[in-house]
Amino acid sequence: MKITLGLDSTSLTRRYPRLAVLASLFMAFGAPLGLYCAALLLFPMSSPERLDRVARQLLGYDLAASPYRHLVYALFLLLVAFVAVNFAAVFGGVATWVERRVAGRMQSRIGPNRTGAAGFLAWVADAVKMILKEDIIPQSADSLLFRGAPYFAMVGLLLPFVVLPFGESVVAADLNVGVFYLTAVTAFVVVGILVSGWASNSKWALFGGVRGAAQVISYEIPAGISLMVPILMAGTLSMQGIVRAQGGMPWDWFVFRSPAALVAFFISLTSSLAEGNRTPFDLPEAESELVAGYHAEYSGFRLAIFLMVEWANMWIMAGLAVTLFLGGWQVPGINAEMYRNALGTGVLPAGRWFVYQALSMLVFSLKTWALVFLFIWLRWTLPRVRVDQMMGLCWKYLVPGAFACLIVALLWQLLVPATGSTITGVVLSLGALGLAVKFVRASLRNISRVHGHRVDMSNW
């Protein structure tokens, strides 16, 4: 006798094609939007002072004097952490879909387009598939380390979310050593890579792990030094402080405010590509050389964690660059005064404040997605560098370059008045705009030059 459950998802979507579209739309917009809303509501509200105030004025309960206050604070922090973890996971998933679709377009193929509308649910299906698969631990592997390695990587991915500002007030904790904290905790990822490479007891994984360690530790140095430039310009290590020192318009962004910052931006972007193991620096998992590198022996949900870390790391890399160099969440036309007025002094801020916060989150997300797109383009355009070339680039060019940037930035801060920086900002941002226009026009011309090629968006 054949038993049918009636809940077979394929037959459901086949019978009701709209269901697939609705589910895709829900996953595409609903899930990220829900996470954004949760972040918007939870992140600013979770600080002890605000919780105290809300409890006192709304509930008439003096939380600050309560013996259970730490429990309440911790509960709210857990909620924030839950939102951050989910955001990372959902972003990582969506990023894999975007990456595959973009790669498909770049490579004259279609990419995933079966599961859900435009193939959007492919990443959900992939995640479910990987979680359901057997979690194989090789017999000769170091079982404890092998099992533990993905969590190191995951911790390295999730901890930066603490200080990454999504909006004017939407940040889990505005640490006064934000940038320092961030560079410190991102190094956890390499622990995961090294441990997985060693514990797998496979030669390919060992190659990958050692490569990863050498690469990430080397590139921490130029990355760290180039991050000093915006810190010098803002005079603070706090992520929010650095964003507040910039403005909404491109010429207020640090990247265009001095030539040193422009160079530092590219050094930091290159270094973060290397730290995130993205092409052209994907040596630890170089498929054509090391089969799969450090995660060659992993399967099932542990592999899923590694992949999630890899893709969700793009948000950290891009978000960091946006925060430090590209004006972060600053919305053109909304200044600090307006945020403060909208916040008011009441228990709950006015509706206007939430609109401003949402706008700032939108601006931050758009800029970050633009950089993520850049990373994806780079990955599907460039070949991979060799190990010695990768190290040479770091120690021979990026490290001295970053030091030079630091010194020039110091002198710039001392010698050039603020108007000088503004003029530089206008000139450089106009130059960047000109370059962008030139790039688009050259691309279109090059496409039309090949007989039979044209710009075609019909199958997108």
Place this chain on the structure above:
Amino acid sequence: MIDMKIERQILRRTETSDEEIVVNFGPQHPSTHGVIDFVTQTNGEVIRRSVPDVGYLHRGLEKIAELVPYPGYMPFTDRIDYLAAMFANEGYALAVERLLGVEAPPRARYIRAIAGELCRISSHFIAVGTMAQDIGAATPLTHALRERESVNDLLEELCGARLTFNFHRIGGVAFDLPPGWADKVLRYLDHLDSYFQEWDRLITFNEIFVKRLANVGVITRAQAIDFGLVGPNLRGSGVSWDVRRDMPYGAYPDLAFAIPVGSGKVGTLGDAWDRFYVRVLEIVESSKIVRQALGKLPEGDIQVKVPRKVKPEAGEVVGRVESARGEMLYYLVADGSEKAYRLRCRTGSFMAMAIVEELSRGIMVADLIAIIASLDVVAPEVDR
């Protein structure tokens, strides 16, 4: 003759300290282009030496030639080199024709040249595409496959198969050109000629790509000749040798074409980039040959009269063609029966495997991949 069993033991035993390991690149590895094993002794990222272990794909194709009648062996030649089956067909057909003392009619010879050069384009696209893939660039491979797809469509229209053509016959070819086919080919070639601007921008002169391949796996002129390299691997080292020009066969004496050789443009003469670029230039050159051959295509028969039972007199002959992987040689011994007494097939990939050990001393792991890719090794052609 290297005995791999002993060789492996030697390699394992020289694993003297914790610093050196023996690692198998293959038989299953994304970059070995088939089932080959490179037993590699490395000290970290630096390779001490790498010995290719071939034979995993041995199918006894030479022995099969002794078991089937002459015309019946034609489909088997397809399997010798599935990426350039036209040449494997043609070489065998030439050998048997020489044995019988017949020659294909002019139209058949021209069709052979057209089909062969299209096949060369298709094979070289795989070679340069997978090479880019092995260097870590994914997009050029899919672009190359897209371009190759059009060639395969054309060849499919011509002979009904996309990979294992079985197109040649002893004394001619199986089919004449379908109506309207020549125009389609010309339209495709128009596209192909302009396409290389894009290809060169995407990969050939890409800074990282050039840095990865320049001065890597340098094969000097003398080395190339000593190791018996053929085809683009030989020409990449600056030796201008091409069977099509130097030992002409088929329609090639009537056609004008250049033989691209390596020039050391971005590094040393005979480096991996030179071999890559020679293949790119050969695609352009093949396109010119196809245009010429289509322009000069004579009328007439496509098949000379050959008895149903091919029963050549006893004797031995050599048929050689310039395959996509270089000179492909069939040595055929007949004993007067309708089956060959012995067939020996000398292929370019097998010759190329010999030099890997020589080149692998003291290079990086990633360079070994680049060298294997630059030699354009096709595993079934190595083992037959």
